[in-house]
Amino acid sequence: SGEATSSGTGRTLGIVQFSGDDVYSNNALQGPAEYAESQGWQTVTVDAKGSVDGANTMMENLVTRGVDAIVVSVFPSSALGAGVAAARQADVPVANWGGGLADGVLFAADTALGDEIAARVVSDMGGRGDLLVLGYRPGLPCQDREKSLDAAAAGTSIKVSKQQITIPGAATSAAEATLGWLASHPKGDTPLAVWSCFDDPATGVVSALRQAGRGDVLSYGLNGTAPAVKLVENGELTATLWIDGPGQGEELAKRLIAHVDAPGSVEQEVIGGATQIVDKDNVAAFLEQHDERD
Amino acid sequence: MSATELVSGGPRRPVSASAFVEVQALTKTYGAIRALKGVDITFRRGEVHGLVGANGAGKSTLVRSLAGLEQPDSGSIRIDGVETHVPNPSAATRLGLAFIHQELNLVETFTASQNIMLGSHEGAALAFRRVDGVHPAARTAAERLGIDFRLDRPVARLTVHQKWLVSIARALVHDCQLIAMDEPTASLDANESARLLKVARDLASHDVAVLFISHRLDEVLELCDRVTAFRDGGVSATLQRPELTRQRLVEAIVGHESAPSRPARRDSGEDRPVVLEVSDVRRGRALTGATLQLREGELLGIAGLVGSGRTELARAIFGADRIDSGAMRLFGRPYAPTSVADAIRHGVALVSEERRAEGLFLDLSVTSNLYVNTWHKRRTRCTPFTSARRAERQAAEIAQELGVVLRQGGVRQPIAGLSGGNQQKVLLGRWLQTEPAVLLLDEPTRGVDIGAREEIYRRIRSLTRTGMSVIVISSEFEELLECDRVVVMSAGSTVGELTGASITVNDMLRLCYL
């Protein structure tokens, strides 16, 4: 699809989704897809169904299908050994949105970007109180984001307790962990907050807060997905960090295509991205700016 | 004259005195039920030792303890004088004990030969070997029993009775010193029973200790050198050959003498209306033309050798199998049941011959087993709900009426805890609850003790007096002497009919082999 321009004729970009239902990463993958199509490339999207072996398999399948470049998402590049190896053998460049660089992965988008919101959490709490951290260590972005938070909380008098959420079932497991934590942290003078490493568990946190009738607990997420922004709008989620995933994705595609057109012309690179903390104060303006998201 | 006497009868051996297994003060309780209370018994090499007793007297429990299937609570088992613990069936096999258990236990997906040989392969578990084909030892055992069907087909494709022969053959492949047979003849026809009795005697003459359990007293009288009678989990009498008479056996079993009453047969009832009419019904190779008439209030027997198609005919009437051709009429109207439920609606009931596989819900309560198809009659008025308390009270009454020995646990206990005969009575009760016009009984007294057997026939008789028509299928032709009329089947078709005084075992046999 897309009208053929000189460079793109007959070229195909392969896209490996983390999971068909992972809204945020799939949304981000719209960036490379749209850009590639605008350059006259075809795109083919496959679903790894959340399984790391599936992601490797799908990369191999895409190489077999004869794609000219691959964008994968979320899986750490270090766990894409077989897929990357197959791609390298066929001289297919690979970019990873959210999974970091590795040998054979030329470009990566940094989705960690956790410093900003970590600082916000600490400042909102005034450097004291109890903080529940809901992490997901098997995911690389979550690992880095947790590290950012640890760094920010270090040296303050914030008491951190940590729980791992499960995927699938991020929202449910987050809600359960939150309810238990709430029971042992009754309303009082100390500031209380729950930080989730992305927005899906944050929605679970909000439902737990609602169920427990607790308006005194701050809650934070990352990514800035539509449901999370809506919760911010309703005043139920304190803040989320919006990250311009599609923009990052587009940058990845630009570099991949440049690389295919002139191999060796582009350096291995980690791409940052536009971010914005969305909270009650700026949510209206944010929504105006990003109305296509709703 | 008993059927077995026709084909057997050999010289008696002198009783050898070498004791092989001594059981001392064995007790076994199931919850509050005391299945065995201090049983002492000795099995000698070269002797056929009969065990008789009413249903639930504890015979099978003794056998199961020897087989390592149950662990007795106290008491000892000595083998050749050595006190021995039998932890599981493979240990029993190693000790030289072989068993024919009361219930059919075969691996349906295995061939007959594989079933016969199962458990008797020696050697490393991971050494290569082939287990298909027919093992010579299996063939030998089969020949001994006169098995004439192929041993290399899955037993799922055999008839119930063929499965029994397989199960018996399994016990014969072992090189055993004691063989315990728990009602082995219950599912065999006269010919095969006779052959099995011959095998038993043969084994004894080779110095094997044989333990033989049966409710057929004629067989016991004919075969056994010594008989121990059980009553309520204990030994009530031990009789040696000279003192072994039918009367004394009956006394030892039931505790008092009971004259085997033969009720006066009724007239042929030509004048009564025909209830069920079966004309030239065919199905595959099993039914090749069955024709019969059943009159109101009649007790009709169907005789035949095993495999003659009696079960198939009953199932066809009951709507469990579709027929290929032929016609049936019920109360004068065409009758072509589309399903079992349809047949039940028409007032037809069948008590199946295969109690465990086709009748019982082993883990459900006696009440649930009794009412499975009559719960709609146990509903509290004007509601869709069944009443638990009333249902249980009535179930207890029905059980008592049927003579079911419940002991502790009452009608709430799982039916698995009842002895075979008592389970059979509950099944009969189930079908009586449906108030059928035509009751089909396929081997209704298999594994039922003589007391209960008489009771069942008494009950059947009184049912016919209320106008119910009953068909009884039995491989024990003596039982069929009770019937008003007997139809004989052979190779899938009805070949003759006996009425009134002409009903004799001899005539039935003659027609069977016609």
Added chain:
Amino acid sequence: MTSTVTAPAAPAADTGRRALAFFASYGTLIVLAAMIIGFGVARPVEFLSERNLINVLNQSALLAIVAGGLTYVLVAGQFDLSFANIISFSGILCVGLLERSGLPIPVAIGGSLLAAIAVGIANGVLVAYLRIHAIVATLATSTVLLGLNFLYSNGAPITLGEGGFTDIARGALAGIPIPVIAMAAVLAILWLVLNRTLLGHHLQATGSNTAAARLAGVAVGRVTLAAFVCAAVCAAICGVLLSSRIGSGMVTAGDGFLLSAFAAAFLGASVIRDGQFHILGTFVGVLIVSIAGNGLAILGAQSYVLYLVQGLVLLAAVALSTTSRRVLGRRRT
């Protein structure tokens, strides 16, 4: 004389037997009680607060509803792997009917229940009439449902506007959360139908011995189909409540229930009765699963402790009664 049979039942062993019999029947309940006491002693204020207890019930409610439905399928001797996706499916459909099609709440709920009934019928027909093994059949319908979920929602959650619908799961009547009331109602109906109606008796018979049930005139096919429909309806109720609780319909919302529902039902099968599934048992199983999660979360246990303890509780709860039964009876061949 070398090997001796020492009778396991020594003279004074009678009280031992009685204790064993007690453990055999009530082992699972004892573990539940021990857990409550343990958490109660460790964190009396937080764990035993009225608020937390209601909370635990509220958290158990959805699991109990779906596990109750699953119990029917298990009683009928079948298996169901599709209910997790039915939960997601009915949630998405309900929210979609509300938000996209703008239907009123009762119509949307009714619509998703009807859709679930259709799925239940499909499962039942595949298993009972086409005789496809339940695991394959429900895995297949489950996969197809996932496809439909993706087709309808494109993988993205459908978010609810604030409205009456989210109040359903978040509201309370006389201080009791609505999900708890729904759970009580659903379990009561399930218990009544299973133990006091023809359908229930026939379900038990079918599960116990299908061949015998068929020969007793039980419409085995129809009964099995009914079990699958019941399970699907319960899953749909759970799905509707879940979407109301989390405020959106999500493709994978129900996944977390799959293993917990099985754990609860199989735990329940060791409660009082030996190996038979029943509604009360399943409820006890649900409580064990939920209380373990809640108590450990209150203690703030690390993830790995959480998993280790949950696994061991699961084992202990069943092992206590099973081994007591074994020592006691050794009945089963």
Added chain:
Amino acid sequence: MTSTVTAPAAPAADTGRRALAFFASYGTLIVLAAMIIGFGVARPVEFLSERNLINVLNQSALLAIVAGGLTYVLVAGQFDLSFANIISFSGILCVGLLERSGLPIPVAIGGSLLAAIAVGIANGVLVAYLRIHAIVATLATSTVLLGLNFLYSNGAPITLGEGGFTDIARGALAGIPIPVIAMAAVLAILWLVLNRTLLGHHLQATGSNTAAARLAGVAVGRVTLAAFVCAAVCAAICGVLLSSRIGSGMVTAGDGFLLSAFAAAFLGASVIRDGQFHILGTFVGVLIVSIAGNGLAILGAQSYVLYLVQGLVLLAAVALSTTSRRVLGRRRT
């Protein structure tokens, strides 16, 4: 005589019967063949390339190994939910022993196989000797394993340096990838043991009728335990190869295998034999699952199409043989 029942078998129906018998035995294989032909026609160059066919086998290899082990447990009449976590566990352990403890490759692999054997023994003891229902028991060990995984890895993936270990899964002998060779070896051994040894014979007997097997003197407990150990070892082989393939050990690496392995084994049970699990059947099941995934990926199908098609293939593969058998037989009551 009024109502006559006409025989259902009409004169020319004989070829019909023969066709049905053919479908009954080979229905599942026919679906596999149809799939290959379909994809081959749609994308002859890519799908039927030698490269892709080897690729498909390579992608099937791990699933085939673990599904083969699962087949043993299913043949023994049991169930296993723990193998997915054994895969992750042995992968993490192997990588950890290599990277953290600096052990040589064979020792690391041996260590993780030994650990898996211990898990298999635990499963077997719980199920065969403590008589805990296999679903509860393996769910419990599985949860405990997950806890151990978190404990050992702290939840984060353990990454391998480039070294000899990753070459195992990515290397080839004479053009055949090593995982394919491993699969062939494992399946061959599993087939031989199941069909040509006493253990295999006893496994089949135990699964078909446990009571009968015990009565006949089969050491049912030991046989069941052996089945669980086999399944655990196969899962560990799969886990080691997987970690070598992806180049790291991850807590959730094995999760994706759970349902696919069951789908493959149950698909396999309808291949040729009716409802019995066997190794060749499982292999066919694995091929169906993998080829559906591979073909659809090459076509570049949307997620929803993927799920819809997979569900329908699953159904079609089983339904074709099952319904043919039903129409043909109608023997079973």
